[in-house]
Structures are given as structure tokens and as C-alpha cells.
Amino acid sequence: MTVKIDNCIDIVKEDDKVICPSARVPYYPLVVKRGRGAIIEDVDGNNYIDLLSSAAALNTGHTHPKVVDAIIKQAKEFIHYTPAYMYHESLVKLAKELIDITPGHFNKKVAFGLSGSDANDGVIKLARAYTGRSKIITYIQSYHGSTYGAISMSALSLNMRRKIGPLVPDIHHIPYPDCYRCLFDKNEEICDLECLKLLENDFKHYIPIEEVAAIVIEPIAGDAGLVIPPKKYIDKLYSLCKEYQILFVSEEVQQGFGRTGKWFGINHFDIEPDIVVMAKSIASGMPMSAIVAKEEIMQSMGAPAHLFTMGGNPIACRAALATIEVIKEENLINHSKELGEYVKERFNEMKDKYSLIGDVRGLGLSIGVDLVKDRDTKEKAQNAAAKICYRCWEKGVLLTFFSNSVLRIQPPLVINKEQIDKALNIIEESINEYINGHIPDEVLEIAKGW
Structure with a gap:
């Protein structure tokens, strides 16, 4: 079931009228209302697992007490x-x-x-x-x-x-x-x-x-x-x-x-x-x-x-x-190290299944998943990254990409294993939907990326 975005869309339209375009790299029309830990809620009441941490700026999570x-x-x-x-x-x-x-x-x-x-x-x-x-x-x-x-x-x-x-x-x-x-x-x-x-x-x-x-x-x-x-x-x-x-x-x-x-x-x-x-x-x-x-x-x-x-x-x-x-x-440095190793292991398991994933790399909870059109040429799969991130957002995960094709996995360091597992499952579902052609090209008009 996809997320309702009526109120979000209205705010985004108003934003377009008044905010300088050089100040935003668009991915999807998310309008944030509140955040707690590794969870973001939008103005329509939808909850998302945050894998971006406001561009790696919220290592302690949202509104830590x-x-x-x-x-x-x-x-x-x-x-x-x-x-x-x-x-x-x-x-x-x-x-x-x-x-x-x-x-x-x-x-x-x-x-x-x-x-x-x-x-x-x-x-x-x-x-x-x-x-x-x-x-x-x-x-x-x-x-x-x-x-x-x-x-x-x-x-x-x-x-x-x-x-x-x-x-x-x-x-x-x-x-x-x-x-x-x-x-x-x-x-x-x-x-x-x-x-x-x-x-x-x-x-x-x-x-x-x-x-x-x-x-x-x-x-x-x-x-x-x-x-x-x-x-x-x-x-x-x-x-x-x-x-x-x-x-x-x-x-x-x-x-x-x-x-x-x-x-x-x-x-x-x-x-x-x-x-x-x-x-x-x-x-x-x-x-x-x-x-x-x-x-x-x-x-x-x-x-x-x-x-x-x-x-x-x-x-x-x-x-x-x-x-x-x-x-x-809260021992977040060690938590980042241990959970990061687990996340890389999960993505490497996906890499074994999907040739779309060319490389998995990172340290701690700073992980890049490099999507490619061909593993031999390593040509970047930008459209794949854009579509997968958009579909993840529709399913309740905030995921972005940079360097044209690299999925950016940088959640708050307070994220727990249950949350990360749910997010990883949604990412894999979205990868499958992309491979099977179930994510429309219209997404690319919105998800421009970095």
C-alpha cells in the first residue's frame, strides 16, 4: 500500500513558489512533521525508518531526550x-x-x-x-x-x-x-x-x-x-x-x-x-x-x-x-561498528543475488551500495537508484543516493536491529520491483538525486 501524500504535495507546491531551487536536491515529496530516534513522521501521519539522518547530521537520532x-x-x-x-x-x-x-x-x-x-x-x-x-x-x-x-x-x-x-x-x-x-x-x-x-x-x-x-x-x-x-x-x-x-x-x-x-x-x-x-x-x-x-x-x-x-x-x-x-x-561508536558489519553482510547477500549491485563498501554505519548496469563495465545505474529510493519512500524507508548510483546508508547511530532489518527487507523488495519493471518512469521526473 502506497503512502498518501495529499498534504505533503500541497506544501511542496507552495515550497516551489518561494524557495530558491539551488537549495534543494529533490528525491521525493516528504514533508517532515516530527522525528523520534530513527523514525520520521510526515505531515500526513506516515512513519518512515530514516536511513539518511538528515545527511549524516543526526548521529544521536531525532530529538534525543x-x-x-x-x-x-x-x-x-x-x-x-x-x-x-x-x-x-x-x-x-x-x-x-x-x-x-x-x-x-x-x-x-x-x-x-x-x-x-x-x-x-x-x-x-x-x-x-x-x-x-x-x-x-x-x-x-x-x-x-x-x-x-x-x-x-x-x-x-x-x-x-x-x-x-x-x-x-x-x-x-x-x-x-x-x-x-x-x-x-x-x-x-x-x-x-x-x-x-x-x-x-x-x-x-x-x-x-x-x-x-x-x-x-x-x-x-x-x-x-x-x-x-x-x-x-x-x-x-x-x-x-x-x-x-x-x-x-x-x-x-x-x-x-x-x-x-x-x-x-x-x-x-x-x-x-x-x-x-x-x-x-x-x-x-x-x-x-x-x-x-x-x-x-x-x-x-x-x-x-x-x-x-x-x-x-x-x-x-x-x-x-x-x-x-x-x-x-550509549556506546554508539561500537554499536555503529557492529551493526554496520551486519548491514554490509546483508547487502553482500543481496549482491550475490542481484547483478544490479556492483559493490558494497563502508565503515560503521556509513555504507554505500553501488548500483551498476553491468558488473564488468561498472557503468552507473542512476535510474535504478532513483526508482529504488522512490519506491522505498513509498514503502516507509527514507533512502537516498549520491554519486549518481550509490545508495546512501547512513542511519542514526541509535537505530536498532529490528528497524534496520525492516528497512533492508523493504530495500530488497524495491530492488526486485525495479528488476521486474514495476516502478514507472514517471518517478524519474521527481527523483533527481545527487
Whole structure:
């Protein structure tokens, strides 16, 4: 039985009249009314199992009681007074917590903002100020946000770049180490890190290595389709950075706060980055970002080079402190690891049955299911992804896709096995309905995707 959407449709139509289209990537006409844990209710009273977590921003789930209580208590005291001029206790407490949980046995400081975008802009400024160098290197298919610096760092969608140039100069992009779709048609056994040799070749011919301030890498490339680089690549890249005094920046906006089965994605590689970038799930839905970096890097800029009137909002700080408490007290990092392994096992069982699934990959509850038209060519099956996600929504599961064809499995870390099993069963049902031609092409007029 499909979901009734009359009221949702009315609101969506009104939304289309007043909201800028550049601010939304459409999948289906869901209008959220309330959320609890891993469940979302729409304005028509339909319930959905959430496998998106508001783009991986709600690791503690929807309206976690401890987070809600922290927000209410702080709001009754004072809502905001800008840390640009004054001080408040929760800002200091949160900074200490972030310094404690981020990797690196050295003195650190914290800079707060409102989104992953502004945090990535801050990285450009800090890297250039500290090193005295201008060049920033990041990756093709990376997404770092939508402010000018973040767009300049990103290389995922031409729609982000059309008509708005010139962008921030001296930012260079290199291929991400995607072992499933290797540019050199190698496998792990015969890989000689040819993709990293491309960077070394760039250094020889057009990027003076002594002018490179930082290399910014997602330890798991989120919007590229949850691609995990081989450890030997990260090790070699890190060594290169250390040899040439280039800052190694771990961009954790999507993968931080227990999402991957560790506090941060870079923890899987035993690396101590110079800078860690975080946002999204840091405050369980409240607008906040943070840069945690070596003290000497943070000392390289003076005010007001990177401050925001609303940055470090005390309500957001209290929500973030509660978020960290919940992750620790409810053992969500280990839960993410264990349940994530189970989810991958279930998808690999589906892979054995359906040639549509080309690859299953991920860490913790950050899992990508890569749909292909042909396993040999690995051609992306975008229409399949769009139709399957739409049908899942009709059946009560919030599922999206990115990188054209990769199903995005990033539920709240509080999701339980019963909920995940029900969602996985619905996904498999929807895959079968797609294969049997039971999902109409009209769906593609709505489900555009990322």
C-alpha cells in the first residue's frame, strides 16, 4: 500500500513558489512533521525508518531526550551572546571535549562556526596564514560545502560552479583513490599507487611543491559514493606531507562523531592530522562547525580573520556537549561498528543475488551500495537508484543516493536491529520491483538525486 501524500504535495507546491531551487536536491515529496530516534513522521501521519539522518547530521537520532533537555535548559538561561566579544562557559567545555576526542598528541585549539562550508573556508585561511604558501590540494568528486572557499575546494558537480566564477584561486584537484573504479584498471594486488604518482607528477611539472600549503582529504569520500582509500595510500600521502611540510587536513564533516565505528574516519588509518574539520552531527541538528588544529597553526591568524557573530552559540554548544555524552554513554561508536558489519553482510547477500549491485563498501554505519548496469563495465545505474529510493519512500524507508548510483546508508547511530532489518527487507523488495519493471518512469521526473 502506497503512502498518501495529499498534504505533503500541497506544501511542496507552495515550497516551489518561494524557495530558491539551488537549495534543494529533490528525491521525493516528504514533508517532515516530527522525528523520534530513527523514525520520521510526515505531515500526513506516515512513519518512515530514516536511513539518511538528515545527511549524516543526526548521529544521536531525532530529538534525543538528553540533547533536547540541554537545548531547553540553555535557552532558558540565555540564547546567545557573541563569543567574538564575550565569553561563555559551554564554549570552553566543548572546546576541551573536542580537543580530547580528536587524534593528535600535541597542543590544539578550536575555532567554531556554523557549517562545514565555513569550516573549510577557515582551513584555506589557516593553511595559507601558517605556511605562507598559497596552494591547496583537494580531490575530484569531493564536496566541501557551498561558500566560495568550499565550492572552490569541491569538484563534484558542475552546477556548483556554473556562472559564479572566478572562484578562489590556487586550489588544485587530484583523483581520489577509488579502488572499485580504478583509473588505471589495477586491483589491490598489483596496485603501485599510480593515483598518487599523478600528484607527484603534478609536483614535477606545474605545482611547485614548496608552494603547497595543505592537502585536504576526506578519509572516506562521502559524496563520491563512500569510497574508502587503501591504507597504504593514506600512509604515503601523510609521509609526503611531513617530508615537504605540507599540512595534512582530515575533512570529517560527514564521517565524524562515531559514524564510521570510530570517533573520526581518520582514526581508521592511525594518522595524526594537523587539522580536523567537523560539522553536521557535532550538535545533533543545531548549526555548528569546528576546526581543531595544532596550536601553532591557530595562532597564525588574528581577529577578525575567522569569527562569526553566531558562531559558538551557547545552545548549540550545550547540544554538542550532550551529543558527545550520548555517544559515550550509549556506546554508539561500537554499536555503529557492529551493526554496520551486519548491514554490509546483508547487502553482500543481496549482491550475490542481484547483478544490479556492483559493490558494497563502508565503515560503521556509513555504507554505500553501488548500483551498476553491468558488473564488468561498472557503468552507473542512476535510474535504478532513483526508482529504488522512490519506491522505498513509498514503502516507509527514507533512502537516498549520491554519486549518481550509490545508495546512501547512513542511519542514526541509535537505530536498532529490528528497524534496520525492516528497512533492508523493504530495500530488497524495491530492488526486485525495479528488476521486474514495476516502478514507472514517471518517478524519474521527481527523483533527481545527487
